[in-house]
Amino acid sequence: MTKGLTGTRERFQTIVLTKLYTQLEPKALLELHDDLELYLHTKDPERNDGLELSLWDMMFYLKVYLSKDIEATVIYNNLRDKFGEHSPNLYLMKVTLLQINKNDTVAINFINNSIDQVLEFDTDPYSYLLLSKRLITMQNNVKTNKPDDTLRHIMELIEKFPIDPELWWYAGEKYFELGLFDQAIYCFEELVVLMPFNYVAFAKISEILYLKALKLDKKKIKNNKELFDIVLQEALDNALRSVELSELYLKGWTLILLITKQMNDKKQFFDIARENLDKITRVSNSSDKITAEYILNKVN
Template sequence: MAHPNLLTPPTRIPPKTALHLSQKAPLVLSSAPTSSLPWPLSLLFSRETPETWAIHENLLLAALRTGDDASARQILDRLTTRFGANNERMIALQGIYEEALARDDKELEKIFNGYEKVLKQDPTNFSVRKRRVAVLKSLGRTADAITALTVLVENSPTDAEAWAELSELYARTGAWGQAIFCMEEVLLIMPNAWSAHAQVATLHYLSATSSIPALTLALRHFARSVELNDSYLRGYYGLKLVSKKLIPLLSESSSGSKRATDEDDVAPPKLQSVKKLEELATVKLGDIVRQYSASKPGQSGYDEAEVKAARELLDQDGRAR
């Protein structure tokens, strides 16, 4: 796996990675990418490239993650100077900065009211609509956040990020059916997103209890996730977890297939197929754990907490024997 960088950061940045990225702030801020001449003459003497401002934006987010407010402020000022305070993206970045520095709910409410004013002037500013949802979540107003996201996806039905966020909120409330529906919308937009397949699988698993149809769907999506990404730890972890739960259920009753088909029209997998998938997941997880242990810190490409969970899952097999 490639090491994360400021141009193409991972979607979910672990703390160590965020710290590594934010430490690049002095280097980036030490050189000015634009000329001090007024626009448009500044463009003639600019050293900026299409990547320059993506790097600045990603560095801003990393600095906020690590509490480097001073660097974040400098980067935000530089971006504002370049694009203007009324730029749609800049309004959202300013909001993110203010949210990160908010000390209590009262300050968050003030930010929320600011977003409301922006949306009254420009209801099509989807970046601000998403920030508005983020503030509602921070305030614990889950129902309002769900309503806001529902309006957003109605107006922008191909926004995969919004559908995924809505799915997460429904899952928080235990509304598994709605959560699964929203993630399936993500898959319609991004059918080859292995992380989305894993998330759909996770939701089926969490809603399953001992339901063979739900576990079957979880198994299918976890299998698809590792088919799309052969080194996907979460996919193999889920595949093993679901397989271990399905094997005894499929073994208990030969009539299980009929019950499952009547219940949800989902044909259960063959027992031998599930056993093979469980064996495959065990081997792959073992390889990943050994690779992580043999690599230098931060060089394996895997998250430490996920590797630890995989090791514990594998250890359960040893204790069972």
């Protein structure tokens, strides 16, 4: 709380909007939970109702991650008393509580019943989408040895919600995990069609193409050199697009550095990437600075 209320509020606002809390390490989660608890009990005149609700939603999940189940239930009960049960976020909270207080099977049954009896005929597609996503995640855990089932479920949901970017990202990640690079690239390209300025997705496509090229190189198939160059060039194009959209994007410049290192005729791009990584080591946040320094040391 050393940066004043404005800085603290902006930090929480960014975390809640980007959903960063779903990806934090346990230590960072614990710190975030303590900070948020302190902030929510502080009177901030600039905190509007929308932000307040989003923060309580985040607090619920932080309590769940930290196994503070009773406190999470209290938050759910407060929100339910205010808004009723039939809201997308409250449906999800209820499923989460079923997962932690009972088990995944009970939660899966609840979702199936909700979809069959209400949501399939209701005019609330968002609740349907959110619950279906959670269902896929839980089914994925139950059937850990059958990735095909997960992909089939995702594709079925994508047919119903073809413009949901999170589903395309999830499908891309699943194909990537299976080593199916072309299918993964297709999914991320669909996402780029939906969000043409998503530089993170461009970098992801570049990353997969780069790995695909390396895999080609390792196989040493006859006439593979030409294909290797084509795939690398595609990877470079996507990485360049990502830094065209975001000038100091660490992953984008790292990919350019790595890709051009494999190409003989791109010395100029290699030097530019190195210059920009050097700039990141000077101006960016501490985490990016350390990463950029590490990459430069590895490459030099």
